[in-house]
Amino acid sequence: MAQYTIAVVVGSLRKDSFNKKLAGALEKLFPADFSFTHVRIDDLPLYNQDDDGNPAAQVTRIKGEITAAQGVLFVTPEYNRSIPGVLKNAIDHASRPYGQSAWNGKPAGVIGASVGPIGTAMAQQHLRNMLAYLNMPALGQPEAFIHNKEGLYDAAGNIGEASLKFLQGWVDAYVAWVKKHA
Template identity: 35%
Template sequence: MSQTINLALIIGSLRKASINRVFAEYITSQLPEHVKIEEVAIADLPLYNQDYDNQTIESYDQVRKQIKQADAVLIVTPEHNRTLPAALKNVIDIASRPHGESAWANKKVALVTASPGSYGARDSGLDVRKVMQSLASQVMIAPEIYLSRATESLDDGQVSSERTQKYLNKFANELVDFIGE
């Protein structure tokens, strides 16, 4: 039996009907049983403010703990105005503080972006990668997943495209290998 892997999942979209949530759920459903997924809730986090670094904020402490205890983090996100969504940036900032206590240091991070547009939220993905690297995270390089025209791969709220399924299955396998390195 394989050792348990704890994977924190961050979905960068706050929409209830988010296509990124659909893709995240598909990917995590393809992971082996020894990978335990815990979603990091980001919708109700107060905006990061450095004045809070010396205060106890329960929701901040919770996400920091989840990320620190995870063996890796999977981020599945859309793009907002050609960059990462504000809610995603907020949780990244929260988990990077207070100074010297970043939950991101040496953390393995994998990234998937999806968009109904033709660029697949690539700018968002590149910006997340840049931020994570600056926080000393180990960012999974291959395969890079930028799902363009993502809604065309969905039917009735499920990933229906066989081509996309194969692509995401390969990613799920590579993710397990990456975490195990």
């Protein structure tokens, strides 16, 4: 059986992040031949092109984790109608120097949770624009703008019954996407 590793990039640093919780719950919906690497982005220095020739150890680490993965799952909130700065910083680091992008060709899934019913729609659109430039085939349908409300999770932190069919369908579509493009 083939083994697929997915690099999970959560765009929030908050301890009780809705998106970190969503990422963990989604992982339980994947088939057994998928495993996950949680890409740490909170310790990256601010991107500076002057450092391309001598990247920090943290930059080398994330580039290695992304390179080793067969796909990337972005789980992000929306800040001021776009992606969080920490996520943009990670994307910039792993795409540089020019011609040495770790993102190139990696099939991407984009999802996010918010207190509003479509709160991550703009962030996801901005992220998809970047992914197109980075040559990352991104799953287009189904779109998933997750409303973080009561019932989204059960008492054990799993996806609740009301959202399970939709989110399992999203995961299944992403699994097929990864297998097609990996």
